Amino acid sequence: MVKEIEKAGFPVVQMANLVPVATTVGANKIVPTISIPYPLGDPSTSKEEQWKLRYHRVGVALDALATDIEEQTVFNVKF
Amino acid sequence: MKKAILYINQFFAGIGGEDKADHAPEIREGLVGPAMALDGALKNAVVTHTIICGDNFMGSREDEAVEKIMEFLSDKEFDIFFAGPAFQAGRYGNACGVICKAVKERFGVPVISSMHEENPGVDMFKKEVVIFPGGKSAAAMRKDTKKVAAYGDKILAGEKLGNAQEEGYYIRGIRHQVIDKTMEPASKRAMAMLLNKLSGQEYTTELPIPKVERVPIAAPIKEMASAKIAFVTSGGIVPADNPDRIQSASATRWGMYDISAEARLEGNGVYKTIHAGYDPAAADADPNVCVPLDALRAYEKEGRIGSIDSHFYTTVGTGTTEAEAARMAQEMIVHLKEHNVDGIILTST
Amino acid sequence: MKLELGNFHVKDARFGEKTYFEDGILTINKEEAIAYVMEDEHITSADIIIARPGEAKRIVPVKEAIEPRCRVSGGPVFPGVTGGIETCGNGRTHALKNTSVLAVGKHWGSFGDGLIDMSGKGADYTYFSQLINICLVADTDEEFERYEQQKKNKAIRWGAMRLSEYLGSAVKDMEPQDIETYELEPVSKKSPEVAKLPSVVYVMQPQSQMEEQGYNDLVYGWDANRMVPTFMHPNEILDGAMISGSFMPCSSKWSTYDFMNNPTIKELYGNHGKTVNFLGVIMSNLNVAMEQKERAAMFVANMAKNLGADGAILAEEGYGNPDADFIACYRALEDIGVKTVGMTNECTGRDGQSQPLVTLDEKANAIVSCGNVSQLVELPPMDEVIGELAALGRDGLSGGWDGDEKLGPSVREDGSVIMENNSMFCGDQVSGWSRKTMKEF
Numbered sequence: 042m043v044k045e046i047e048k049a050g051f052p053v054v055q056m057a058n059l060v061p062v063a064t065t066v067g068a069n070k071i072v073p074t075i076s077i078p079y080p081l082g083d084p085s086t087s088k089e090e091q092w093k094l095r096y097h098r099v100g101v102a103l104d105a106l107a108t109d110i111e112e113q114t115v116f117n118v119k120f
Numbered sequence: 121m122k123k124a125i126l127y128i129n130q131f132f133a134g135i136g137g138e139d140k141a142d143h144a145p146e147i148r149e150g151l152v153g154p155a156m157a158l159d160g161a162l163k164n165a166v167v168t169h170t171i172i173c174g175d176n177f178m179g180s181r182e183d184e185a186v187e188k189i190m191e192f193l194s195d196k197e198f199d200i201f202f203a204g205p206a207f208q209a210g211r212y213g214n215a216c217g218v219i220c221k222a223v224k225e226r227f228g229v230p231v232i233s234s235m236h237e238e239n240p241g242v243d244m245f246k247k248e249v250v251i252f253p254g255g256k257s258a259a260a261m262r263k264d265t266k267k268v269a270a271y272g273d274k275i276l277a278g279e280k281l282g283n284a285q286e287e288g289y290y291i292r293g294i295r296h297q298v299i300d301k302t303m304e305p306a307s308k309r310a311m312a313m314l315l316n317k318l319s320g321q322e323y324t325t326e327l328p329i330p331k332v333e334r335v336p337i338a339a340p341i342k343e344m345a346s347a348k349i350a351f352v353t354s355g356g357i358v359p360a361d362n363p364d365r366i367q368s369a370s371a372t373r374w375g376m377y378d379i380s381a382e383a384r385l386e387g388n389g390v391y392k393t394i395h396a397g398y399d400p401a402a403a404d405a406d407p408n409v410c411v412p413l414d415a416l417r418a419y420e421k422e423g424r425i426g427s428i429d430s431h432f433y434t435t436v437g438t439g440t441t442e443a444e445a446a447r448m449a450q451e452m453i454v455h456l457k458e459h460n461v462d463g464i465i466l467t468s469t
Numbered sequence: 470m471k472l473e474l475g476n477f478h479v480k481d482a483r484f485g486e487k488t489y490f491e492d493g494i495l496t497i498n499k500e501e502a503i504a505y506v507m508e509d510e511h512i513t514s515a516d517i518i519i520a521r522p523g524e525a526k527r528i529v530p531v532k533e534a535i536e537p538r539c540r541v542s543g544g545p546v547f548p549g550v551t552g553g554i555e556t557c558g559n560g561r562t563h564a565l566k567n568t569s570v571l572a573v574g575k576h577w578g579s580f581g582d583g584l585i586d587m588s589g590k591g592a593d594y595t596y597f598s599q600l601i602n603i604c605l606v607a608d609t610d611e612e613f614e615r616y617e618q619q620k621k622n623k624a625i626r627w628g629a630m631r632l633s634e635y636l637g638s639a640v641k642d643m644e645p646q647d648i649e650t651y652e653l654e655p656v657s658k659k660s661p662e663v664a665k666l667p668s669v670v671y672v673m674q675p676q677s678q679m680e681e682q683g684y685n686d687l688v689y690g691w692d693a694n695r696m697v698p699t700f701m702h703p704n705e706i707l708d709g710a711m712i713s714g715s716f717m718p719c720s721s722k723w724s725t726y727d728f729m730n731n732p733t734i735k736e737l738y739g740n741h742g743k744t745v746n747f748l749g750v751i752m753s754n755l756n757v758a759m760e761q762k763e764r765a766a767m768f769v770a771n772m773a774k775n776l777g778a779d780g781a782i783l784a785e786e787g788y789g790n791p792d793a794d795f796i797a798c799y800r801a802l803e804d805i806g807v808k809t810v811g812m813t814n815e816c817t818g819r820d821g822q823s824q825p826l827v828t829l830d831e832k833a834n835a836i837v838s839c840g841n842v843s844q845l846v847e848l849p850p851m852d853e854v855i856g857e858l859a860a861l862g863r864d865g866l867s868g869g870w871d872g873d874e875k876l877g878p879s880v881r882e883d884g885s886v887i888m889e890n891n892s893m894f895c896g897d898q899v900s901g902w903s904r905k906t907m908k909e910f
Contacts, residue, residue: 042352042435043466044335045449051456052338053464058759059793061828063468069337076758077469077790078680079402080355082409092415095408099415099465103349103425106463107341113334247822283908291909294821297841297890298908299593306812307736307901310782310837314810315744317835318667318780326906327815327836329829368580368618369718369867370819370843370889372874396580396618396865397789398757399680438789439718439843439867439891441818 043068054105056080056098060115070105071115072098094120122165122276125196126155127189127203127219129212132258133172141211143174145185147192157262158202161269164276165200171219175211178218186222198229200272205234205254205264206241213241220249230275234264237290246292253290293330343426347462350429352452354437354445355410355469356395357385357403366436368396374435374448376455379428384414397438398469410467429461437468470556471652472704475541475563475645482519482568482601490639495565497603497636505635506605511624514575515607517632518855520587522599527851528571528585530578530860531894532622533629533713534597534726537565539637540709546634547709547725549690551627557689558651558704563640568601569726570636572622572629575608578860579620580867583719583894584886591848594893596902597726603636604855605629618865621683622715630712630725651704651738656748656776666746667779671703671737672769672802674785674794676717677754686723686786687712688752698753698768700776703734706750718867720842720896721814723786732901733782733812748776753798755791762794770801784812784899788842792826796833803832811836814897815907818843819889825907839903842868842891845876850884861886868892 044067046053055068058080063071074080081098082091098118105116130136130143132153151159152170159167171189178185201223203216213235220231234254235242242251252271254264271287283298284291304312309326316323341347358366364375385391385407393403393410408414411432419425433452435445456464480493488498503515520526538546541561545552574582585597592598609624654660675686677693686693689710701710711728734750741747751772753765773781781802785795795813802809815825815838825838861869862879868891869879879888890896897903 042354042445042449042452044333045446046352046453046456046464046466047335047338049450049453049457050338051453051461051464052341053466055466055468057468058757059762059790059828060759061793061796061830062790065332065824065827065829067332067334068466069335073759074467078399078757079409080467080469081412081415082402082406084402084405084409091406091409095412095415096418099412099419100424102465103344103419106347106349106465107344109340110337283910285909294910295815295817295825295841295907296821296910297844297905299905301593301904303904303906305732305901306837306839306898306903307732310733310810310812310901311736311740313835313837314669314780314782314808315740317808317810318669318745323835325834325836326838327813327825327833329831329833330824332829365872367870368865369891370870396867398678400619401681439816439889441820441843442823443818443820 052106054102056102064113069113072102072105122199123197124165124167124200125169125198126158126167127171128153130174141174141176144177145173145188147171157265158269161266164273175215178215179211182218190226201229201231202268203233206239207254208236208239208256210240213239217241217245217249232268232272234268242290246290250289341463345423346426348427348429348460349425349463350456350461351411351432352464352466353411353434355467356393356436357391357407357411357434358394360389360392362394368394368436370439371436372444376431376433378430379432380430383417384408385411395436395438429459470559470702470704472558472708473561474649475561476566476647477640478566478646479568479601482603488639502635506628506632509624509628511609512628513608513610518604518606520602520604520855522587524587525852526587526855528573528604528855530574530582530856531571531585532582533572533626534569534724535629535633536569536726536729537633537636539563539641547630547712550712551630557708557710558702562708570629570633571602571604572625573604573606573856575606576857577615578864578866580618580865581716581719582866583892585894594896596898597894605632606856659746663742663746668746668748668777669780670748670751670773670778671733672751672753672781672783674753674755676714676786678757679716684714684716686714693754694756698751698765700772701750701752703750706731707734717787718891720890720893721787722895723900724895727895727900748778755787755794762797766797766801769798770805773802773807774805778807780808782810788814788816793828796828796830799833800830812899814839814842814899816842819845838907839899840897840905841907844890846890847887866892
């Protein structure tokens with residue numbers, strides 16, 4: 042899906058846990074998530090911690106959408 | 121007797137070289153150029169017509185060329201269609217691919233071509249068109265023609281067709297399961313392969329690693345503060361009653377749901393996941409872990425982004441074929457365009 | 470460690486006044502067997518039905534398959550599961566061959582359940598069509614999951630395990646018709662001739678994707694999700710240390726029967742001392758988070774290297790995100806100098822055009838491919854259905870559906886079915902039996 046969306050000209054960022062899958066599939070902008078069943082919020086942590094992580098990584102995704110890149114890029118997250 | 125039609129370019133029709141590459145499409149009754157060799161090689165069909173078109177005409181006025189040729193064919197009876205051989209000629213290879221694909225889609229007949237392995241037409245069209253490996257130049261004309269004719273004869277005779285390796289055409293990236301009770305079990309095949317690998321001897325993997333396709337990078341968002349962002353997900357987040365009955369695996373359906381009034385996706389019965397490939401507990405309790413609407417709303421409120429699309433777009437990734445995923449994305453794109461979305465965050469599980 | 474598997478070849482099974490084995494016939498006292506199974510109050514109804522190769526019978530939903538055995542020394546067949554903890558793989562175990570106990574839902578299926586046809590075209594899609602299947606068809610009081618797509622299926626599976634022990638005990642004190650002996654010296658105590666041969670490990674990745682307990686494969690009763698890769702003696706796998714889980718889309722599944730009879734282990738044993746020095750099994754798993762996959766791959770590669778392995782056979786019990794573990798381990802092994810051959814199935818879609826594994830790497834250059842989970846299979850009606858046919862379409866089995874715009878429902882009114890290979894019971898036989906492969910078309 043991410044390739045079709047980008048072919049249509051939309052800037053798109055994929056948030057995924059299995060970065061090797063995203064790179065293989067061919068997404069150009071990738072932001073890692075923490076797991077498959079809970080990509081952006083570990084239920085075993087507090088609501089505050091989950092929010093902090095989610096807010097931060099979505100922010101990185103927005104940065105990615107605004108960033109010019111030359112090649113497939115996995116964007117770094119702080120936490 | 122079954123009927124075949126052949127497509128060739130202006131050069132092989134004897135009309136001219138580069139100077140005549142703009143030659144408009146035409147159809148002639150009977151055999152022109154390579155059609156003679158093809159007709160001679162085919163046992164189960166006669167070549168009734170030859171279609172000729174300039175490589176540049178097809179290259180720069182493709183839709184027009186294809187429509188014209190479809191018109192020529194509309195009142196003809198034919199059971200099989202050939203194009204080329206195109207050898208290493210790139211524009212000719214492209215033309216053969218384009219016309220074969222169109223004929224297959226419009227008329228549903230088998231389409232066959234031949235190209236040298238370096239012809240870009242191979243990678244572009246091998247999935248839709250059976251293409252046989254061909255020589256570098258016209259010196260290989262007889263040989264290449266014999267190959268496509270032989271395969272064509274098999275199809276026309278209704279014979280059982282082998283796989284790509286057995287028949288000899290380019291691997292298309294279409295893999296199917298084959299049950300063979302005479303084959304060695306996997307344990308023995310693995311053992312044999314390992315012994316060969318360890319001793320440096322040759323072995324053949326049963327799963328050749330395909331090359332990965334890259335899509336050109338889309339231009340980044342310039343004005344984030346006024347940008348409209350949308351969520352697309354393959355994590356299967358849907359309203360609790362799954363109104364579009366999206367499948368839990370091998371999905372062919374998708375949905376778009378109005379979130380314009382929502383600050384976040386409510387769990388525990390309002391939204392949930394139907395994706396069968398992962399443990400649903402966390403996403404059911406808090407769907408924002410999969411589609412982070414709450415976080416994006418915060419950025420919207422702060423003015424970091426202009427707005428969020430009125431809807432989010434969802435389907436299920438597990439087992440879903442690439443072809444279905446591409447189709448669903450194309451359908452979503454219609455709405456994303458209508459909604460004037462500037463950028464997309466796609467979450468997957 | 471030395472394992473003696475004493476074999477009793479079952480030619481037929483039938484019901485009778487007493488449970489005993491004689492001249493190849495297994496006679497089962499049905500009332501006694503059912504009463505034994507129903508000692509677990511969670512089982513609210515149970516029946517035992519026999520399905521023989523060649524019969525026009527269809528069995529669905531099948532949750533598990535187990536070979537009936539007993540431990541001659543008196544311990545549990547499945548230590549840590551049906552009894553206390555003790556080592557498997559050292560001593561004498563008796564097995565009823567050519568037969569398996571199947572855990573079958575009386576009504577309710579789940580995502581990981583499968584189908585078995587005992588004859589016709591469908592029989593080609595599973596190993597179990599060639600066995601005499603003793604089907605435990607049961608219903609339970611597990612209301613919490615009755616309508617869930619993912620089920621732990623605990624009562625039925627444990628019921629089948631107990632039934633298999635009950636049947637196996639019929640041959641406890643008898644003389645086996647033949648004995649298979651499995652003996653492998655400790656890694657550093659091989660004879661000089663054996664030590665000269667290329668050393669090989671078998672790396673197994675059993676399914677452990679679920680976060681909550683009760684669904685994943687078990688190692689001596691321990692949830693495989695809660696471990697890092699470890700080293701095991703192959704006898705342990707052949708002798709009951711591994712229990713299959715209740716989650717994996719069925720054609721990719723390794724049933725407990727598959728573990729107990731793993732043909733790849735037997736192949737490695739057969740070659741040990743001749744062409745290879747079989748060191749043992751590295752038992753890994755298939756956890757879901759990327760970091761856990763990377764950690765497991767690291768453990769596998771380091772362990773293989775430090776054991777001195779020259780080569781490895783790597784097998785994954787799954788497709789989809791488990792492919793990431795498969796490729797991560799493959800790459801880690803190759804990077805550290807261990808030449809690896811992989812065994813897996815593919816998911817190329819109904820049109821055959823999708824990428825075979827979700828992650829790819831050029832280093833994974835030697836793979837034995839066992840089948841396509843997406844392959845569409847259409848089968849005629851069968852005279853008798855053991856279990857409930859509707860489960861295939863209604864209960865969310867991975868290879869069945871209740872409605873499709875192009876194909877219609879999986880289960881049709883006349884009893885014929887259209888389904889994906891995905892729900893053929895342990896159909897891709899990635900444990901090593903597979904006589905299927907993938908070809909380019």
